[in-house]
Amino acid sequence: MKRLKLDKSKCLGCKLCATVCSAYKEGVYQPSKARIEIESYYDNGDIKYIDHYCILCGICAKSCPQGAISMEDYISVDQDKCIGCGTCAEKCPKKVIKIREQKSVICDTCLGDPSCVKTCPQNALTFA
Amino acid sequence: MPMLGYTNKVLRVNLTERSYGIEPLRMDWAEKYIGSKGLSIRYLYEELEPNTDPLSAENKLLLTTGPLTGTPVPCSGKLAVTSKSPATGTISDASIGGHIAISIKYAGYDIVILEGKLSKPGYLLIEDDRISFESADDLWGKGSHEAEKTLAERHGVDHSILSIGPAGENLSVLACINCDYYRQAGRGGLGAVMGSKNLKAVVVKGTGSVEVPDIRKATDRIVELLQVDVLREDNTFVFDVGTTAFLEACNDGGILPVKNFSDTTDEEWVKYNGDVLMEYREGKRGCGDCGLGCGNFLKFRGTSIEGPEYETISVAGPNAGNTDPVAILKYNEVADDMGLDTISAGDTIIWAMEMTEKGLYDFGIRFGESDKMIDFLRLMARREGVGAYLADGVKRASEKFGGDEFALQVKGLEYPQYEPRGSWGMSLSYAVSDRGACHMRAYAPNVEVFEAAAPPYTAEGKGQMVYELAEFNAVKFSSCICDMWATLTYDFLSELLTLVTGRNWTADEMGEVGRRVINIARAFNQREGFTRKEDTIPKRLVREALKSGPAVGQKIPQEAFDDMLDQYYDVMGWDKNGVMPEDLVASLL
Numbered sequence: 001m002k003r004l005k006l007d008k009s010k011c012l013g014c015k016l017c018a019t020v021c022s023a024y025k026e027g028v029y030q031p032s033k034a035r036i037e038i039e040s041y042y043d044n045g046d047i048k049y050i051d052h053y054c055i056l057c058g059i060c061a062k063s064c065p066q067g068a069i070s071m072e073d074y075i076s077v078d079q080d081k082c083i084g085c086g087t088c089a090e091k092c093p094k095k096v097i098k099i100r101e102q103k104s105v106i107c108d109t110c111l112g113d114p115s116c117v118k119t120c121p122q123n124a125l126t127f128a
Numbered sequence: 129m130p131m132l133g134y135t136n137k138v139l140r141v142n143l144t145e146r147s148y149g150i151e152p153l154r155m156d157w158a159e160k161y162i163g164s165k166g167l168s169i170r171y172l173y174e175e176l177e178p179n180t181d182p183l184s185a186e187n188k189l190l191l192t193t194g195p196l197t198g199t200p201v202p203c204s205g206k207l208a209v210t211s212k213s214p215a216t217g218t219i220s221d222a223s224i225g226g227h228i229a230i231s232i233k234y235a236g237y238d239i240v241i242l243e244g245k246l247s248k249p250g251y252l253l254i255e256d257d258r259i260s261f262e263s264a265d266d267l268w269g270k271g272s273h274e275a276e277k278t279l280a281e282r283h284g285v286d287h288s289i290l291s292i293g294p295a296g297e298n299l300s301v302l303a304c305i306n307c308d309y310y311r312q313a314g315r316g317g318l319g320a321v322m323g324s325k326n327l328k329a330v331v332v333k334g335t336g337s338v339e340v341p342d343i344r345k346a347t348d349r350i351v352e353l354l355q356v357d358v359l360r361e362d363n364t365f366v367f368d369v370g371t372t373a374f375l376e377a378c379n380d381g382g383i384l385p386v387k388n389f390s391d392t393t394d395e396e397w398v399k400y401n402g403d404v405l406m407e408y409r410e411g412k413r414g415c416g417d418c419g420l421g422c423g424n425f426l427k428f429r430g431t432s433i434e435g436p437e438y439e440t441i442s443v444a445g446p447n448a449g450n451t452d453p454v455a456i457l458k459y460n461e462v463a464d465d466m467g468l469d470t471i472s473a474g475d476t477i478i479w480a481m482e483m484t485e486k487g488l489y490d491f492g493i494r495f496g497e498s499d500k501m502i503d504f505l506r507l508m509a510r511r512e513g514v515g516a517y518l519a520d521g522v523k524r525a526s527e528k529f530g531g532d533e534f535a536l537q538v539k540g541l542e543y544p545q546y547e548p549r550g551s552w553g554m555s556l557s558y559a560v561s562d563r564g565a566c567h568m569r570a571y572a573p574n575v576e577v578f579e580a581a582a583p584p585y586t587a588e589g590k591g592q593m594v595y596e597l598a599e600f601n602a603v604k605f606s607s608c609i610c611d612m613w614a615t616l617t618y619d620f621l622s623e624l625l626t627l628v629t630g631r632n633w634t635a636d637e638m639g640e641v642g643r644r645v646i647n648i649a650r651a652f653n654q655r656e657g658f659t660r661k662e663d664t665i666p667k668r669l670v671r672e673a674l675k676s677g678p679a680v681g682q683k684i685p686q687e688a689f690d691d692m693l694d695q696y697y698d699v700m701g702w703d704k705n706g707v708m709p710e711d712l713v714a715s716l717l
Binding site for chain 2: 030043
């Protein structure tokens with residue numbers, strides 16, 4: 001199974017990944033609604049990273065009390081079954097899942113062809 | 129229908145009243161000036177009374193984004209900080225990177241207009257539509273880095289922070305504004321404008337959105353341009369070594385200044401070249417929505433900086449008689465923290481070095497004294513000892529102490545680090561730049577030296593050459609695109625603006641906007657009394673021939689400089705005195 005990977009040493013913190021994610025998934029440029037959040041910042045004289053992206057660990061699928069989340073090559077959320085209880089978001093080790101309008105919003109790796117990877121200018125994000 | 133890409137909202141903050149209001153963007157002006165640089169100058173042309181004291185409550189500070197801000201358009205993460213400059217008395221817009229521009233846009237604003245003056249030190253907190261005025265009692269007097277660190281801990285690293293250091297608080301005309309610690313709105317003393325308003329910082333978090341007409345089509349094309357055009361070798365060298373790459377090119381071209389511009393070319397340049405500095409590299413960081421990432425984060429013996437840029441290397445290196453790379457890094461770190469523009473502060477110190485060497489006035493510092501140079505930054509930022517005089521920049525200091533023939537400045541803004549005797553067009557570029565001596569308005573060495581596309585030691589054709597360079601930069605910076613996208617064209621720019629705004633922009637219109645932006649800036653300055661007599665060349669360049677390097681023997685005769693000015697005014701349609709006809713001014717409004 002192909003998974004997203006981040007090489008921090010190549011990451012510029014440009015957030016283009018989140019900007020294009022929001023474009024294709026939400027129809028606006030709005031990184032706060034993206035399904036990926038990768039950025040860097042300075043802290044006490046060092047560069048630190050926030051790296052919230054889906055690693056396809058499947059914990060959300062296993063923990064969903066409604067059986068609304070499935071994982072094969074990517075994550076799918078059955079919108080009819082999802083009640084927005086937030087269990088998946090709580091359990092997600094990468095803190096990438098958001099609950100919006102009482103539905104779970106999870107990265108689906110653009111159905112196996114992630115736009116963030118195609119955009120990443122320094123190939124810090126890969127999908128392999 | 130208003131153009132998309134904009135939020136169509138302007139946040140107007142009255143610091144005196146501690147109040148704010150939101151108004152629609154002047155879309156008619158956006159049609160003429162796009163955003164960022166040009167749009168902010170148009171606003172200030174309208175809103176500032178002539179002869180406003182730059183450090184009074186009546187001056188305004190504009191934080192201006194553009195339609196491309198917050199979209200994935202490469203290199204679009206820059207903010208125009210614009211005000212009337214206390215260094216020059218001209219209009220002055222400085223472009224700052226980091227993530228602040230994008231935060232302001234996502235918070236919902238095309239422009240933040242800061243008016244009035246806080247009654248005591250404070251900072252402005254903007255979190256989307258929540259605006260508050262906070263106390264800076266615990267931050268005032270602190271270095272910019274410590275202030276930013278404190279604010280980031282208090283509000284979270286998802287906030288972007290503009291801050292000033294002690295230099296801005298103490299109204300030094302050399303004071304810059306910092307963002308993300310290591311990015312600066314450096315030139316023109318805009319940090320002192322913030323300081324005069326008792327405003328230590330502006331802290332912004334934005335979670336909103338930017339809408340465009342057909343987002344799938346726009347994003348597909350933007351990502352294609354990023355991958356196909358931006359990430360070409362012509363641009364990506366800045367990822368590897370940043371602007372340190374210019375050191376070798378400038379040295380080889382005979383335009384690397386040495387010892388306060390008394391000569392050019394340093395045989396020891398390899399000691400502080402990019403490859404030496406990059407040995408201390410800890411990591412990479414770029415601005416928001418940038419694909420190139422020119423920022424090199426270096427650490428050495430407790431010194432941490434992002435950079436240094438070519439300008440800083442030059443002014444703290446050969447121009448100060450120094451070859452120690454570690455001293456350059458330290459100089460950069462302390463200047464940033466004190467909130468001093470590395471170029472202007474450096475030029476003022478190296479002038480003081482020459483004053484001391486020549487026995488004209490003993491400032492207590494000589495060429496090569498790099499440790500003292502760093503100490504001087506602190507003295508200047510706090511106006512202590514001779515720093516009290518040097519904090520006012522090289523023009524005012526030379527008026528007081530003499531030595532104006534080797535005070536390298538135009539209109540009170542100190543010279544950037546490209547020696548015009550090896551690139552004559554640059555003397556014209558510095559002279560006619562809207563904010564005093566600036567290398568970002570028309571970068572003549574690219575044509576005259578690096579590409580060798582025009583002969584460097586002649587006045588012929590330089591009016592047109594400088595105009596064309598200035599026109600391009602004026603519209604590029606009004607579209608908030610960074611200089612580092614060196615292969616940008618009018619075709620790309622107009623295509624991107626069309627995709628984002630929904631208005632059909634043509635490549636020809638790009639040139640028209642650029643020309644209009646140059647003119648509105650000139651109109652502002654003209655209203656302040658600026659004419660040909662302020663479009664000057666420092667005496668040293670006219671009187672003293674270079675003693676070494678590829679441009680050896682070169683000086684710029686006054687007649688040649690005057691010829692270049694005549695040519696430029698002619699191209700612009702201004703009269704022999706550099707004054708625009710009234711109908712031209714009227715066409716800008």
